[in-house]
Amino acid sequence: MGRAITYVILGGGVAAGYAALEFTKRGISHGELCIISEEPVVPYERPALSKGFLLPEAPSRLPSFHTCVGANEERLTPKWYKEHGIELVLGTRVKSADVRRKTLLTATGETISYKILIIATGARALQLEEFGVAGSDAENVCYLRDLADATRLVDVMKSCTGGNAVVIGGGYIGMECAASLVINKINVTMVFPEAHCMARLFTPKIASYYEDYYKSKGVKFIKGTALSSFDIDDSGKVTAVTLRDGNRLPADMVVVGIGIRPNTGLFEGQLTLEKGGIKVNGWMQSSNSSVYAVGDVAAFPVKLFGETRRLEHVDSARKSARHAVTAIMEPAKTSEFDYLPFFYSRVFTLSWQFYGDSVGEVVHYGDFSGSTFGAYWVSKGQLVGSFLEGGTKEEYEAIAKATKLKPDVEDLAELERQGLGFALAV
Numbered sequence: 001m002g003r004a005i006t007y008v009i010l011g012g013g014v015a016a017g018y019a020a021l022e023f024t025k026r027g028i029s030h031g032e033l034c035i036i037s038e039e040p041v042v043p044y045e046r047p048a049l050s051k052g053f054l055l056p057e058a059p060s061r062l063p064s065f066h067t068c069v070g071a072n073e074e075r076l077t078p079k080w081y082k083e084h085g086i087e088l089v090l091g092t093r094v095k096s097a098d099v100r101r102k103t104l105l106t107a108t109g110e111t112i113s114y115k116i117l118i119i120a121t122g123a124r125a126l127q128l129e130e131f132g133v134a135g136s137d138a139e140n141v142c143y144l145r146d147l148a149d150a151t152r153l154v155d156v157m158k159s160c161t162g163g164n165a166v167v168i169g170g171g172y173i174g175m176e177c178a179a180s181l182v183i184n185k186i187n188v189t190m191v192f193p194e195a196h197c198m199a200r201l202f203t204p205k206i207a208s209y210y211e212d213y214y215k216s217k218g219v220k221f222i223k224g225t226a227l228s229s230f231d232i233d234d235s236g237k238v239t240a241v242t243l244r245d246g247n248r249l250p251a252d253m254v255v256v257g258i259g260i261r262p263n264t265g266l267f268e269g270q271l272t273l274e275k276g277g278i279k280v281n282g283w284m285q286s287s288n289s290s291v292y293a294v295g296d297v298a299a300f301p302v303k304l305f306g307e308t309r310r311l312e313h314v315d316s317a318r319k320s321a322r323h324a325v326t327a328i329m330e331p332a333k334t335s336e337f338d339y340l341p342f343f344y345s346r347v348f349t350l351s352w353q354f355y356g357d358s359v360g361e362v363v364h365y366g367d368f369s370g371s372t373f374g375a376y377w378v379s380k381g382q383l384v385g386s387f388l389e390g391g392t393k394e395e396y397e398a399i400a401k402a403t404k405l406k407p408d409v410e411d412l413a414e415l416e417r418q419g420l421g422f423a424l425a426v
């Protein structure tokens, strides 16, 4: 059993949706493009799963958040794919790939051959077992990567109103889920090994603002330790969590967010890997010229830093996917990807954005006892990163523009004095 398709996108997440939209904008014929996805639904905006999807009142549900609404573009429903002649092979895992023969073999036994392949397989959530702790399969232990996880998390939350949740991990999933649990009237204790939350990005001063805010909502923090084991009852439910520091916390549910691993497995030994991802050039092309990689799974040159990076954020998935399609369809007109890294989060009524790179010396500005504050990162005498909480659209645009321009910064004290005004004046 087999079929031959010109363009195949492997993976049906955020990057796949934006790539499909770009293919149609650049002009493809019916039957020329196929998306193969393990998920049973057409691409959607994954960020919604830890935000609107978890709300107790009027939660977001599909089809409202199919791509590409997150970038204020068209919402691509199953009907849209049909009207554009895009073949969907959903609920189907690709179990092997042969880049020399240009074929993919699905778990249903079909061989799909391609002229051009775009790998958009994203990443999987790391499991506790990979850190030596058993119990991920317990009924009330939740991970959050896809729609099935989010649906399960909602069900578990509904059965725990007024109860206790332990959140393992102080990164994006931990912080966003903890806020959602509180909104669902569940008591939350967060446990993570670092000295403060969001250790990959936040400075201690920024982290302490968010931790204080969470504490004001009743969240407890246990820092500098990790999970050691679960107590599991006869019905297969976790009842308590024991930590390495000896603490034992009663738990009606557990949410785990301890990082991800890019889904590169199908291509190991076939394509060059770097930074845990598939190494691509500035046109998102891998070490095999017929194979492109985009989104979380791609390690691409970030021109601004002169370094290869693998980013795990939605803006990068959207833009890298569109760039790959442009490079495929109009190679002569496409220049090297020139990307400004952009991360954001929204929790409770708070909202922040970050642009650039969090390296070098940090200068904080604004009112950390109020609602608008931020930080700049300065490396080798240049502004390389900007963070802002509670900004307006114009202020976020200003920090983005300033970071992209990498202006010289001679005097850190003067930068601190100017604060947001520095970016607004660039």
Ligand code: FAD
Residues within 6 Å of the ligand: 010, 011, 012, 013, 014, 015, 016, 036, 037, 038, 039, 046, 047, 048, 049, 050, 092, 093, 094, 095, 120, 121, 122, 123, 144, 145, 146, 263, 266, 294, 295, 296, 297, 311, 312, 313, 314, 315, 317, 342, 343, 344, 345, 346
């Ligand atoms: P994904 O969107 O993960 O898509 C990968 C797809 O490939 C999936 O459909 C998967 O099933 C499929 N797949 C994988 N292997 C196979 C296979 N062998 N065969 C068939 N199909 C396969 N980023 C932000 O910047 N801001 C946010 O607020 C934010 N919120 C997030 C909230 C949550 C809950 C999560 C999980 C992530 C969030 N992110 C956020 C990160 C962002 O969603 C990812 O960076 C983005 O989804 C990456 O897109 P992608 O297409 O590369 O991968």
Ligand code: NAD
Residues within 6 Å of the ligand: 050, 131, 168, 169, 170, 171, 172, 173, 174, 176, 191, 192, 193, 194, 198, 199, 200, 225, 226, 227, 256, 257, 258, 259, 260, 312, 313, 314, 343, 344, 345, 346
């Ligand atoms: P993360 O990398 O943001 O955070 C992982 C956290 O796990 C670390 O901060 C650490 O506290 C903790 N940790 C690591 N090892 C641990 C251990 N053994 N025991 C206990 N804690 C441990 O990853 P995540 O929060 O799991 O998020 C998963 C992915 O989803 C990431 O790619 C993230 O970028 C993405 N995401 C992004 C957003 C956003 O950008 N707003 C929101 C949700 C998810």
Ligand code: ISD
Residues within 6 Å of the ligand: 045, 047, 048, 049, 051, 052, 060, 064, 065, 069, 070, 071, 314
């Ligand atoms: O970027 C995003 C984000 O944070 C969401 O919640 O895309 C989604 C959509 O806005 C949901 O409609």
